[in-house]
Amino acid sequence: MDAAEQDAWRALATERVAGAGLRLGAARVEVIEFLAREGQCLLGASDIVARLREQGGRAGQASVYRILEELTALGLVRRLVDESGIARFEIAAPGSHHHHFIDDATGEVAPFSDPELERAVEAAAARAGFELSSHEIVLRGRRTGTRSAARSSR
Ligand SMILES: [Zn+2]
Numbered sequence: 550m551d552a553a554e555q556d557a558w559r560a561l562a563t564e565r566v567a568g569a570g571l572r573l574g575a576a577r578v579e580v581i582e583f584l585a586r587e588g589q590c591l592l593g594a595s596d597i598v599a600r601l602r603e604q605g606g607r608a609g610q611a612s613v614y615r616i617l618e619e620l621t622a623l624g625l626v627r628r629l630v631d632e633s634g635i636a637r638f639e640i641a642a643p644g645s646h647h648h649h650f651i652d653d654a655t656g657e658v659a660p661f662s663d664p665e666l667e668r669a670v671e672a673a674a675a676r677a678g679f680e681l682s683s684h685e686i687v688l689r690g691r692r693t694g695t696r697s698a699a700r701s702s703r
Contacts, residue, residue, distance in 0.1 A: 561642075587600065633656075
């Protein structure tokens, strides 16, 4: 995600938050600014709180958690809850579309994108007579370090 996409998400966030009748107070602005800079891939709420604090942020933990929920409800942030119930957040922006691997052993989350997978998802939706608004794919397993060669397109 480049600077222009970050700006676009920040502008959208500001507009939707104001449109929802929420005040753009210091804590909300802090969280929105932070996510525009660093929220491209899944971060735990407690990590977000810690990073904000390191950066001199003043929003308290309860405020940050509440704001993350608000932004999720407004469709600005995606929330992914893992099997142990830990919620992680990332911004929902067109330029940040990707999916996730979760390592069963370590819980590590790694982003990936795969054009072939996107085409397969769209084709599956079309076959089912379904128009997609969004989709999320989580692959769980174990990292082997071995990659297969990309299949050539037909
Ligand atoms: Zn991600």
